[in-house]
Amino acid sequence: MKLYDGAWAPSPRRVRIFLAEKGIEIERVVLDLRHGEHLEPDYAGINPQRQLPSLLLDDGTLIDDSIAICRYFEALQPDPPLFGGTPREIGLVEAWLRRIEHDCFQAVAIALRNRSPAFAGRAVSGQWPPIEQIPALVDRGRCMWDAFATVLDGHLADQAYIAGDDFTMADIAGLAAIDFGIDTRMPDPREGRPALARWHAAVAARPSASA
Template identity: 40%
Template sequence: MKKLSGMKLHQGDGPNSYRVRICLAEKGLEVPLVNVDFATREHKAPEFLKLNSLGQIPVLVLDDGTVITESVAICRYFEELYPEPALFGGDALAQAKAEMWNRRVELEILTTIGNVAFHSDEFFKDRLVQFPAFAETQRQAVPGKWAWLDREMSDGRPFIAGDDFSIADISGMICSWLGDFFSMPVPKDLPNVQRWNERVRSRPSWNA
C-alpha cells in the first residue's frame, strides 16, 4: 500500500465515497481521510461549503488547496497519477468502452436505485419533495435494470466493459451494495450478473 501525503479526502457513508475508496484500494493507494458526519450535518457547515458549495462528498483537497469534487473526477485524477492498474481503459477502445459502460450503469441502475432512496428514505425528507409512489415504481423497475445488464453480459465477458476490471465495475459494485442496503439485492435468477457479482465481491476492494 502506497501512502500519499499532502492531500486529504473528505468522505463518509454513501456510494460516491465508496466508489473512490474502491478505486484507491484497487490501485493500492492510501490517502488521509477526513470523515464527514451526515448525522450532525457537517456537509452543510459553512466551512465545508467553502470546499464544495453543493454540500456533497467526496471532496479531495490537494496540498496547494486545489479542490476536486465528484467521485469519478477524483478517480480520474488518481488514474492519471497512477495509471496501473488501468481502471479507465488501457487504450483508446478500452477507454471508450469503460466510459460507455460506466455511464450506462450510472444512468440505468444507479439512478433507479438512487430514486428509491431519495423518495422513500427518512434521511432525504428535508432535501427534496419526496414522492413515495415514484419510489415504488422505481423499486419495481430495479430487477429489470439488472436483467438488461445480464442480457448484455451473455457474451461471457467477465467484467462489465470487457475482459478487464474497470470503473464500470466499480459503479456496478456500488449499485450492488446500495441495492442490498435498501433491500433490492441483485436478482438470483440472472446467471451472468450473479457470476459478475460474486467475482467483484471476492475482490479485496469490496471491503473498502
C-alpha cells in the first residue's frame, strides 16, 4: 500500500501523527502542495478529488479521507486504541472528532480559503467547478474559531485530554487543527485560556507531533 502525503497541510499531518503513535511505517509519496502538485493530472488519475492524504491499497482501493485512513489502520492494529477502548470512550472520541472538524478545522478553512489569493476560484477544497471567495466569511470563521477555543478551554479544565484521561484521535485532530490555525494567522487560542494552553503543550511535546 502507498500513502500520498503533503508536508504542511493539517489532514495529512493527522495521519502521520496517528501512524507514529501506532509505530506503523508505510511507503509515502509526498506531493508539493504549495506548487500544486496535487492538482496535476498524474495525481488526479489516482484521486479525482485532488485532495490529500490518500491511501492506495494493494488491491487498488483508494481511501481519501484522513479519519477514514486512521480508522483503517486502527482496525489492522487495535493497540494502542486511539479511537477509544470502551463503548463510552469510542462515543466520546467520535463526538469530539465531529465537533473539532466542524467548529475548529472548518473555521480555519473558511477564513483561509476566503481570504488568501491562492484560493481564488477554489474557496471550497476538492474538485468542483469554480467557487468564488466570500470575504465576509473570514469574520465568520474567526468567530467560530474563538468560540470553539473558549468551549475547549472550559472542557479541558478538569481532564487531561479531550476525550478523557487518555490521548486519542480527538487530541490528534485538535492539535492539527489548532496548529493549522496558528500557522495561518488566526488568533492564538492559548492566550488567556490556561487549560487549553496546558493541553496543547502536553500533546505538542509528544514525539509523534513532529511526524
